[in-house]
Amino acid sequence: xxxxxxxxAITCMRLLLTLPIxxxxxxxxxxxxxxxxxxxxxxxxxxxxxxxxxxxxxxxxGYLDPLADKVLMMxxxxxxxxxxxxxxxxxxxxxxxxxxxxxxxxxxRALTRSLEMRPLLISKxxxxxxxxxxxxxxxxxxxxxxxxxxxxxxxxxxxxxxxxSGAGYVVGWxxxxxxxxxxx
Numbered sequence: 001x002x003x004x005x006x007x008x009a010i011t012c013m014r015l016l017l018t019l020p021i022x023x024x025x026x027x028x029x030x031x032x033x034x035x036x037x038x039x040x041x042x043x044x045x046x047x048x049x050x051x052x053x054x055x056x057x058x059x060x061x062g063y064l065d066p067l068a069d070k071v072l073m074m075x076x077x078x079x080x081x082x083x084x085x086x087x088x089x090x091x092x093x094x095x096x097x098x099x100x101x102x103x104x105x106x107x108x109r110a111l112t113r114s115l116e117m118r119p120l121l122i123s124k125x126x127x128x129x130x131x132x133x134x135x136x137x138x139x140x141x142x143x144x145x146x147x148x149x150x151x152x153x154x155x156x157x158x159x160x161x162x163x164x165s166g167a168g169y170v171v172g173w174x175x176x177x178x179x180x181x182x183x184x
Contacts, residue, residue: 003054003056004054004056004058005056005058006047006050006056007047007048007050007051007056007057007058007061007065008047008058008060008061008064010043010046010047010050011043011047011061011064011065011068012064012068013043014040014043014044014047014068014072015064015067015068015071015072017036017039017040017043017072018071018072018075018076020032020036021033021036021037021040021072021075021076021079022075022076022079024036025076025079025080025082025083026079026082026083028083028142029142030138030139030141030142030143031142031143033138034135034138034139034143037076037134037135037138040072041131044065044068044069047061047065048065070098073094073127073130073131074094074095074098076134077091077094077095077130077134078091080134080137080138085137085138085140085141086133086134086137086155087155090155090158090159093159093162093163094130094158094162096166097162097163097165097166100166100169100170101166101169104169104170104173105173107173108173108176108177111177112176112177112180120165120168120169120172122161122164122165122168123165123168123169125161125165126158126161126162126164126165129154129157129158129161130158130162132154133151133154133155133157133158136150136151136154137151
């Protein structure tokens with residue numbers, strides 16, 4: 001393996017971290033989950049830094065990195081709901097948003113023969129609050145009790161940002177498809 005592939009190797013390790021995270025969630029080892037999520041977050045930062053710093057971007061990495069993020073997020077969200085720490089309706093909304101974005105991207109690509117994906121600011125805000133919510137319910141369940149009002153507020157924020165970001169992509173791609181501009 002040459003050094004240029006190092007970010008891809010780190011991304012693959014992050015993808016594989018989903019399994020022990022899910023297992024630790026199922027067995028109620030929430031402190032381990034938090035530690036493993038921290039490791040996953042650090043690895044995401046390191047592989048991104050290596051790509052930017054040394055220009056080691058690859059086509060494979062362009063697919064692997066968001067795939068690893070989605071698999072980790074969906075695996076964590078499904079399992080957190082399964083063990084009763086988050087409501088299923090919220091998890092289904094998060095999944096529906098991702099499906100709408102994915103299907104919208106495919107439809108846009110089929111119609112326009114072009115697609116350049118760049119996340120919207122609201123989408124980044126949404127991802128941030130999804131992560132904060134999972135960390136908060138894990139802290140509450142196994143490390144330190146948090147005020148129920150805080151958890152309810154975070155659920156509300158994730159609800160609003162999920163719907164808003166999904167709608168943002170739909171409206172943006174629809175407008176671009178009608179005007180003939182490239183989607184971002």
